[in-house]
Amino acid sequence: MTSTMPRQGAPWTDVKARMTAMAGGDVKWRDGKAAVYVFNAGEDVEQVQKEAYAMFASENGLGPAAFPSLARMEKEVLANGLELLHAPEGAAGAMTSGGTDSILMAVKAARDHARKVRGVAGPLNLVLPQSAHPAFDKACLVMEIEVRRTPLKAWLADPAAMEAAADEATVMIVGSAPCFPYGLFDPIEALSDLALRRDLWLHVDACVGGYIAPFVRMNGGDVPVFDFAAPGVRSMSADLHKYGYCAKGASTVFFRSAELRKLMIFEVGDWPAGKMTTPTLAGTRPGGAIAAAWAVMNFLGVVGYRAKHGMVTKAREIIEAGVTARGFRVIGTPQLGIVAFTRDDVDCLAILGKLYERGWVTSATTEPRGLHLMLSPVHLGVAEAYLADLDWATDAARGQTADGTSAGYAR
Ligand SMILES: Cc1ncc(COP(=O)(O)O)c(C=O)c1O
Helix, strand or coil: CCCCCCCCCCCHHHHHHHHHHHHCCCCCHHHCCECCCCCCCCHHHHHHHHHHHHHCCCCECCCCCCCHHHHHHHHHHHHHHHHHCCCCCCCEEEEECCHHHHHHHHHHHHHHHHHHHCCCCCCCEEEEECCCCCHHHHHHHHHCCEEEEECEECCEECHHHHHHHCCCCEEEEEEECCCCCCCCCCCHHHHHHHHHHHCCCEEEECCCCCCCHHHHHHCCCCCCCCCCCCCCEEEEEEECCCCCCCCCCCEEEEECCHHHHHCCCEEECCCCCCCEEECCCCCCCEHHHHHHHHHHHHHHHHHHHHHHHHHHHHHHHHHHHHHHHCCCEECCCCCCCEEEEECCCCCHHHHHHHHHHCCCECEEEECCEEEEEECCHHHHHCHHHHHHHHHHHHHHHCCCCCCCCCCCCCC
């Protein structure tokens, strides 16, 4: 593509109009047409996100002494997360730019633990269930750690298979709360027992569940032990920009102790501008993402989160009942906002393509080929419309096969 930078700039009103026109082709997520990528808690939350982000869009979280406001906001957001996830006294964390970033930092800390504390010298490996997010593969690629994916048992991590795959050179074992493909909690208590028995670093990836599961439990939902309440959990990732309904670019990574957190921190002094210390991978840290997270948490509070997440639960129940009545099988027993479902007589990836023709941008699973929804509060209002279009799409897809092997849209 050739450069489109103009010689002369244009007035903001013109530039803005062009951007609005470009967005005209995007998925209509405000109407509930996206069940992936966007977590839509409604106009009220969107307004808070955007105004708070704009207030601190130029400020930089890299400089806590210059911006004690941001330092305080980050500290308070972290304290909220630590309490929600039953972290013990002395636990600590950091805000990062997203789930991949949080996972990368946890793997870095675990890698340094293996090297510096346990003294492992040779090649390292990381053991995870087949359903764990590829962010772990990315971290391992960067740090030259071997990835050992283990088979699932009834859609969940199998502690026995993971134990068999782990050895002295294992930097981390992983459980998801819940996993992205099926929205199911891995058996974290069993993994915790394994971690304690074999002295393994257990990371719980609660990128999806960290800021919804505690509230669903408060609402009376059946949520298993998945967090620091399990004594073998050493680190956790939990995304604010998913079910925390915060603006994009905000996640949290937590460690059972400040000592473990220290392993994440980067410090270098040997260059001409003094010592450089960064808690996470980023140098510059967008003040807007920190401020928006703090603002949304304070806007919603516990009562607000319970209400929004209650809408997600209701939407999921409507979808589960609706797809089951239409001959699909729900995979496992989802407890939060992700639901995946499948059928054998029509190719679900072909159905996915048909739904896209009606404006629905949703996701899919490939093992088995199924449909996948990551529901937001806004979906409560459109669940029946989705089911009606699902009827049409299922009929239209009969006899067709999609050739896609990837459930995502990003290319
Ligand atoms: C379970 C899980 N972990 C990690 C991630 C990565 O998060 P991010 O896209 O914010 O990097 C995702 C993203 O969907 C996820 O579902």
